[in-house]
Amino acid sequence: MDLRALRYFVETVRHSSFTQAAEHLCVTQSTVSKMVRQLEDEVGQPLLIREGRGVRLTDAGRIVYEGGQEALDVVKRLTQDVADLGELVRGEVTVGIPPMVNLFFPPLIKRFKERYPQIKLMAQEAGGQVIEQRVLAGELEVGVTVLPVPADSGLASTELGRFPICLVGTNASSWYGLPQPTLASLDREPLLMFSEDYALTKRLREGFARAGVSPVVVGQSGQWDFLLSLAMAGLGTALMPEPLLKRLRLPDDVVIRPLCEPEVTWRVGQVWVPDRHMSHAARAWLAVCAEGAALPLF
CATH class of the missing domain: 3.40.190.10 (Periplasmic binding protein-like II)
Structure with a gap:
């Protein structure tokens, strides 16, 4: 079902008018009428009863209108969620940190949380080699280990x-x-x-x-x-x-x-898989760590 046609139909019902719906959508009235007829053809039943300058719903139209509002709301939420991720308003990242290193990371974690308060940051404790394996397996996006990692390990790294x-x-x-x-x-x-x-x-x-x-x-x-x-x-x-x-x-x-x-x-650094998709939250964590790498954090 065409989402644009569904939106035009929902706006027509909300305004009880093709003309007002067209003004709200910033399109011509003929465009709105065409899209509603297209939706009716797809459903196979009339959705609106035209009464002069107004409209009212048929039984089928009521079902499509109620379901259409829900569908458009879902699309709106999905669009906003994706936008939020792009702007780092939300998201989550889990970072693997070895026990011997975790004492030195609170300043970085604090800085990250202050800058991105809506992002959930989790620290998962394990030995460096275990963290490397979990990053390679995709269980972690990014982790901390002792460098260097082998050239053929499949991991990229940056020193802290x-x-x-x-x-x-x-x-x-x-x-x-x-x-x-x-x-x-x-x-x-x-x-x-x-x-x-x-x-x-x-x-x-x-x-x-x-x-x-x-x-x-x-x-x-x-x-x-x-x-x-x-x-x-x-x-x-x-x-x-x-x-x-x-x-x-x-x-x-x-x-x-x-x-x-x-x-x-003792070279401490971050590792990740270079050719694998990385979330915005994980990229933000690496960026914050890169800023702090020149500071006496350890």
């Missing part, structure tokens, strides 16, 4: 910050006396690392492989505080991002040294 990895241990650690410890310095050193589903762990293992070191991992966990407690107890060396350590109050006897490996840093 790059920070040193630090060694955390005691004065009994093998690297204690070294001013600039490297991955090679950790050969045969008991190590405490995050779980294998963390992107940081994957990047560190790649670094160990380049350095020709087989890491001796004596403990793994997804909880940074548990790993730190093991390190402070002298059970091994924990590898932690510097920004995380700066936010903690650690005992004076804890030894912290930056890892002197320029290729092994």
Whole structure:
């Protein structure tokens, strides 16, 4: 059924006049009459009874009029909804954020909500590698992980910050006396690392492989505080991002040294699938993050 013909018919009934409907629609009276006749031909029954300069509904016309109002209202709402999305008046986006990173995102989330109060922003916590998989699978539009992602991963990325990895241990650690410890310095050193589903762990293992070191991992966990407690107890060396350590109050006897490996840093960034449709809300989130990338958010 032609929506324009339906609209002309509804306006004719509302005004009880072809002439007034034409004035309201800014078209000629003959155009309105033609469209109403077209609708009657499509329905197969008269819809209006012409009475002088006025009109009244037939039984079929009453059904079409009531249903037509509902149909036009639906189209109007759909048009407005799409317009709202384009203007970022409404919408929603879910962002995957790793547990180790989520402490640093409140400033960005606050800025986003202040700018787009009608957009629903949800944060979904998971390890970096899991987030990458969910983005690839289409379960998330955008997520945060540790960069770089493999060139053949199918993901595009943008960096939010790059920070040193630090060694955390005691004065009994093998690297204690070294001013600039490297991955090679950790050969045969008991190590405490995050779980294998963390992107940081994957990047560190790649670094160990380049350095020709087989890491001796004596403990793994997804909880940074548990790993730190093991390190402070002298059970091994924990590898932690510097920004995380700066936010903690650690005992004076804890030894912290930056890892002197320029290729092994904690690079935090956003990932998404470049050739896949992305919602206006997700694009707005990336834009807000891009603005904040130059700020000391971490």
